Amino acid sequence: CVESGMVLEEVCQLVESKDWYFPLDLGARGSCRIGGNVSTNAGGNRVLRYGTTRDLVMGIEVVLPDGTVLNMLRRLIKNNTGLDLKHLFIGTEGRYGIITKVMLRLFPKPERRYSALLAMNNFAQITSLLKFARATMPQLSSFEVMWKNYITVAAEVTGSAVPFDGAYQYYVLVEIEGVDSPRLEEDFQAFLENALEQEHADDAIIPQNIAQSQALWILRDASAESMRARAPYLAFDIGIPLKDMSNFIDEVEEAIAKDYPDIECQLFGHLGDGNLHLTTARMREEDFIPVEELVYQITQRYKGSITAEHGIGVIKKPFLHYSRSEEELKLMEQIRQLLNPDNALNNGRVID
Amino acid sequence: CVESGMVLEEVCQLVESKDWYFPLDLGARGSCRIGGNVSTNAGGNRVLRYGTTRDLVMGIEVVLPDGTVLNMLRRLIKNNTGLDLKHLFIGTEGRYGIITKVMLRLFPKPERRYSALLAMNNFAQITSLLKFARATMPQLSSFEVMWKNYITVAAEVTGSAVPFDGAYQYYVLVEIEGVDSPRLEEDFQAFLENALEQEHADDAIIPQNIAQSQALWILRDASAESMRARAPYLAFDIGIPLKDMSNFIDEVEEAIAKDYPDIECQLFGHLGDGNLHLTTARMREEDFIPVEELVYQITQRYKGSITAEHGIGVIKKPFLHYSRSEEELKLMEQIRQLLNPDNALNNGRVID
Incomplete structure (x- = not known):
């Protein structure tokens, strides 16, 4: 406690x-x-x-x-x-x-972690890799996906090399956690070999020591700097069922490219959780609200969440109706009136 | 859906x-x-x-x-x-x-399951076995504990032999689930060998085929028949933090033995979840309410739950205050008034 x-x-x-x-x-x-x-x-x-x-x-x-x-x-x-x-x-x-x-x-307490970076060119391989990893590797703790347009900027801001010389569209950072035993490493090696053999991925970087492993996470952890390097930007935190993720992304990218050809999209996310982080970068500030409306309208059509992990706060409050029905909003407000009748707590956030 | x-x-x-x-x-x-x-x-x-x-x-x-x-x-x-x-x-x-x-x-979908029955004489071995199993076997799906006084009756009603000729106080049924690969069985074998070597358990029955494995689950699944074989009885469904489980059980057994020497206690449970099923059997019906009061008072002192998985319904409603504070009960009732103002839904259950 x-x-x-x-x-x-x-x-x-x-x-x-x-x-x-x-x-x-x-x-x-x-x-x-x-x-x-x-x-x-x-x-x-x-x-x-x-x-x-x-x-x-x-x-x-x-x-x-x-x-x-x-x-x-x-x-x-x-x-x-x-x-x-x-x-x-x-x-x-x-x-x-x-x-x-x-x-x-x-x-x-896990005693050991093993990470690897896998790469592929087809989105369908990501979902098949995830299913294979979940089924065969109960020690799986992370499954982080980065798109080429994210990796390029992340490599730039961290001064790293682009992995695989930029030959792939998608990069998956996989990590497992477990006890320190030869079996854990053998299990991970077997998983990686099978993943490549069964074409869930086209290529892999398998770190030989902790420093090499940390170098992989540096790219993933550079998301904040990558965004700032392309300001002004909007950072979306979308929840979408994984089976719809590919179609959702295609629709969003097409809609943005059509109406806002100068915007750069960076994509990464906790895909294992259906959580996509989309950054729309190099924007004009007057486009903020129309781009939010555009992305959230598509999110609504896929019954997604306008915020998978960051919450509503003040900024996303005007868009909450894209993820919640009138009946839900009414009930959330009724419970607010019951517990916080004078609106003394965090007024202005989430719901009125 | x-x-x-x-x-x-x-x-x-x-x-x-x-x-x-x-x-x-x-x-x-x-x-x-x-x-x-x-x-x-x-x-x-x-x-x-x-x-x-x-x-x-x-x-x-x-x-x-x-x-x-x-x-x-x-x-x-x-x-x-x-x-x-x-x-x-x-x-x-x-x-x-x-x-x-x-x-x-x-x-x-898991392709294979492996079960084994382990036995020990000290309760502390159960908690050390659970910690060891959770750390080394992420495929662990069940950890069911049965006491000698439960096993005896379960063997009787199912016509089975008492495992290990009744030499032990505690029996743990462990099951893992995973993909069909030689590694899964090897992992399970290694877990069992290490568990015995490190004295988390004193003995083990490792089924050699599915029929032998099912025979182990027959004892666990005979709980309803075991209770009925010793009617009249009360079936408790207690939630207690695992670290307090041993003290809780000692206190309950002592208190019952002192005031109700004819009552037989059968004990089994999903111990991995802190969920103990206690049956007080061969009772007199006039002792039902005082024995419930006795068990729930001890549960309250350990900040436990009077029902871990079966729910409150009608029968446990009078005892809900042993697990919930006045403030909690009031809030549960206020939300009932908000959502179900005419008390049209399931009136008489859980709360007024």
Whole structure:
């Protein structure tokens, strides 16, 4: 159980010093606080294996605006005593109550990680690789996809070489976590060999040491710098069912190319989770709202989410109706009136 | 996406016929319906790996008493557009709305299963075995614990031999699921050898074929017959943090032995999930309520749940306050008033 003000990186270090593991990991690890992670239901790099923050929380303590303290600090994986009230406060960005303490769900500490970068030219290979990886590698912890137009900028801002001399359209960063045993490395080698043999990928870079492995993650972690290098930009955080992802991307890219030929699209994402990060870069600021409308209209048609992991906050509030029906918005607002009747908490965010 | 009236076993067969896997499995698989599984947040044999029903549901459609249809049939693992409304209806036993359709979360279809029965005399070995299994066997799908007093009755009602000639206090049924490859069996063999060598268990039965494997599950699946063989009985479904499980059991057994020396306790459970099934058998019916009070008072002291997977319904309603604070009960009731103001849905269950 930790106080909500603790910084995520300190939480992880504290847990690991006790020989356990809290798997939440994201770029802001050094500054974000665990209470914020819970109230925004943060995602990050290991959702594929461990779930979002919602899945990593056993219990919370919440204070309501009228001073009521809800102590729900239970250490239980299974608890079927009616409504699981913690879900009213997880991912609702402080609109219904303030999270003051968090009971974490811990996991065995992984002793070793192995990463590899695979490359391919057909999008269908990405989905077949993911299915193959999930079926054969239960240790799979990350499956991060980067498009050529993302890799080019990321290599530029980090001063790295473009992998495979830029010969491929798609790059998948795969990572597994497990105990330190020869079997883990053998399993990973066997997975990579089979993936290439069965043509789920056309090429692979298999790091020979930790430095080479870190070099692969540098490209993935450069997303913020890559965006800024092509400002002004919009950063989208779209959730789309994986089976529709390819069609969705084609439609978005075509629509943007048609009406906004100067915009550069960078694409990367936690594809294992159906989470695509699209950056529309080198924009004119007057195009911000029309481009958002364009992308969110297509998202709505695919029953997607306008924010898979970053949350609504202030900026996405005007677009919430693209992902939520009138009936849902009404119910969210009714619950706001019930729990936060004077609108004293985080007014202006998520919903009115 | 399936209609809520579909029987669970048919759901699983339909999914498997399309080469996918829906991992929910419980004794009532042939009669329970998926809508009921979702509205009671069913648990079962594979929670350890796949989570409860809540984790297996991507979206639902709900009808409120005023006729409002909430279509939340999204196929998204990640969706951070404010309050995740489906949690108002999952596990709330129809008190807030009626689930009419369910969008299932599917997994790669496992090709092989391996089971083994391990035995030990110290409870601490169970927790060390679980930690070892979770760390080294990501394919782990079941970790079912049976006490000697449960095994004895289960062997009797099924006409089986007591395993290991009854030499041990505790029996753990371990199962893994994965792809059909020599490595899976080798991994399982290595796990069993190491578990014995490192004294996480004292003995093991490793089935040599499917019939022998099924014979192990027969003992676990005989829980309903075992209870009935010692009627009248009470069946408890307790959630307790695993680290407190041993102390909790000692306290309950001592308290019952002291005041009710004729009662026989049978113990088994999904221990990997902190879920203990305690049966108090050969009772007098006038002792039902005092024994419930006794067990639930101890549960409350350990911040446990009076029902880990079976739900509150009618029978456990008078005892809900042992697991929920006044503030929580008030909020559950306020949300009932908001969504189901005329108390038209499932009146008399869970909360007033």
